[in-house]
Amino acid sequence: MTDYWFKPKSYGYGATPINWKGWASTAVLVLALFAVLRLFVLPVPGGAPYSLLEAGLGLALAFAVIVLFSLFARSKTNGEWGWRWGKNSNGSL
Numbered sequence: 001m002t003d004y005w006f007k008p009k010s011y012g013y014g015a016t017p018i019n020w021k022g023w024a025s026t027a028v029l030v031l032a033l034f035a036v037l038r039l040f041v042l043p044v045p046g047g048a049p050y051s052l053l054e055a056g057l058g059l060a061l062a063f064a065v066i067v068l069f070s071l072f073a074r075s076k077t078n079g080e081w082g083w084r085w086g087k088n089s090n091g092s093l
Contacts, residue, residue, distance in 0.1 A: 003076075004018065004077060004078035005017060005021045005022035005073070005076040005077075006018060006022050006073050006076055006078070008077060008078075008079045008080065008081060008082070008084065009084060010086045011085065011086045012084065013082065013084075015074070015081060022073075025076075029069045032065050033066070036058055037058060037062060039058065040057055040058020040059075041054075041055050041059060
């Protein structure tokens with residue numbers, strides 16, 4: 001039996017957490033993005049500004065973290081990802 005951490009969203013594209021593991025992994029994503037952006041993109045108050053290369057590296061690393069998390073979340077989702085408009089109470093679109 002596969003332990004699913006996410007379910008497809010009712011509206012839009014992607015997935016939403018359905019248990020503590022999904023929420024914890026989402027929190028790790030947020031912390032990882034904050035760390036990457038803080039280390040590479042956002043200047044330290046009173047410190048030297050980052051170069052354009054460092055900022056670009058940070059943004060590329062943030063993009064890579066998001067892509068990897070999306071692939072992970074997709075593998076832990078109960079169902080397929082796709083654009084959804086939701087359903088009415090009678091089950092129709």
